[in-house]
Amino acid sequence: MATRLSGVTRASSLGPISEFMDRHGGSIARVLRDVDLPFALLDQPEIIVPLREQFRLLERAARETGDACFGARLGQAVSSPNLSAYGAWVCSADTLRQAMRRAHAGLGTMLQTSTNLYVAREGTSVRWSIEFVEPETDGRHHNELLGVGYMMDLIRVYAGPKWRPHVVRTALPVGTPRRELESIFATNVSNGHAMASITFDAALLNASRHRVAQSTAGEQPQAEPPVPKNGDTLATFATVVELALHEGYPRIDWVAEKLGTTRRSLQRLLSTQGTSFNALVEDVLYRQAKKLLADASLPVIDIALRLGYTDPAHFTRAFRRWAGVTPTTYRVSHSA
Known part of the structure; x- marks a missing residue:
């Protein structure tokens, strides 16, 4: 059987994890030592990291802070426009529909591999899903809910800062308590699905930028070395x-x-x-x-x-x- 290597991601996809942990009584330095990753990740967000190691880092950070919803909470502190050159390029699109197309087109080459985005129309609503094709399980749900946070923040670039989805679906087991997640996401949460997703009004697809992206990437992505392709x-x-x-x-x-x-x-x-x-x-x-x-x-x-x-x-x-x-x-x- 052929050996399957981990996918990769830029360290920028962790968002403001250092400041976030400081506010929640944790030590990012201790977490990085425990998972044996370099401190350079904190000040060089362009660094590429195995995706399985990001899972492990988030799992260890959750234990460090004692927060079972760490990934979801961190996901509410992220900024999609600041997510590497990829995020700035995505959020410079004129409409949400165009931004989502850019997100799908550029994800695997500019930011993160072993990750799939899917969009499906459901009547007057849209379901936007994220899937991690990684065998690693520890920390997976934290990374999924962090990804949901980025998806929500991207939509808020077009729908406004107070926007929230109709429902957040998670891959957590059925029966997992939902109250804390519903408080974090400020909406209904449904567990037990094949992949994490958010559902929102399809009319938003034509919404124009509600706030100016925090980066000035313009219409073309900045020069940034691509992440390795799956299988390379x-x-x-x-x-x-x-x-x-x-x-x-x-x-x-x-x-x-x-x-x-x-x-x-x-x-x-x-x-x-x-x-x-x-x-x-x-x-x-x-x-x-x-x-x-x-x-x-x-x-x-x-x-x-x-x-x-x-x-x-x-x-x-x-x-x-x-x-x-x-x-x-x-x-x-x-x-x-």
């Missing part, structure tokens, strides 16, 4: 190696665990792609080194440390092997 093994591996760089030199066991696989399976998958873990790491390091060297204000020693080298001389030798010249020579020759 090497690109997915590379993004997790880049994530590992924030904690030091990448380790194969860490990368495998974050992707929901084993060291042996990871090595086997890379072998079928005609490469190895060490070769992949070297390729990522070389690309990152060239990008960092383009910033003339960064000393070479700082670049070496950022890339996980404890000895700058080791970095210099590695870079000479990759480029045929030292980092300093490369920087001078490419300064134009």
Whole structure:
């Protein structure tokens, strides 16, 4: 049976989780340590993270704050226009109908994979659903209700800040208490469905922007590297190696665990792609080194440390092997 790797998402999809936890008596630093993710997620929202790790982070944050409805509550504090370049582009559409089309079209390339959006007409209403195609279960419901929060906020860009859906449907088991969720969403909640969704008046589809998007992305999405496509093994591996760089030199066991696989399976998958873990790491390091060297204000020693080298001389030798010249020579020759 083929190994299935986790989907990925940008850290921006967590919204204002740090400030939110501070207000609710939790420590995001402790949560990140417990789930073994870098603190860089908090100030670099463009970072790409395995989706299963976001599930785990939300589950741990819920335990940290003692809030069984953590994902739903966080979802009411998010801002769709500030959701990466993707959110700004979606919310710059003229009407809600156009915005939803953009949301569907750009989700898998700009923000998050292993995630599907569906829309269905039900008489005079519309049902908008979100589905996560991930085997991971811990924290899934928090992520689903966080996603519902973004969907609601997007509609409020067009319907106004006081708008609320007719009903929120969740994938929580039938019999799960609903009172707290109904208080958070300020509407009826129905549990026991195949996927989370919201239902609203179809007339809203033609509504124009009610408030100005908080980002100035304009009609075209900002230049931002796309997230790896589902099934693009090497690109997915590379993004997790880049994530590992924030904690030091990448380790194969860490990368495998974050992707929901084993060291042996990871090595086997890379072998079928005609490469190895060490070769992949070297390729990522070389690309990152060239990008960092383009910033003339960064000393070479700082670049070496950022890339996980404890000895700058080791970095210099590695870079000479990759480029045929030292980092300093490369920087001078490419300064134009």
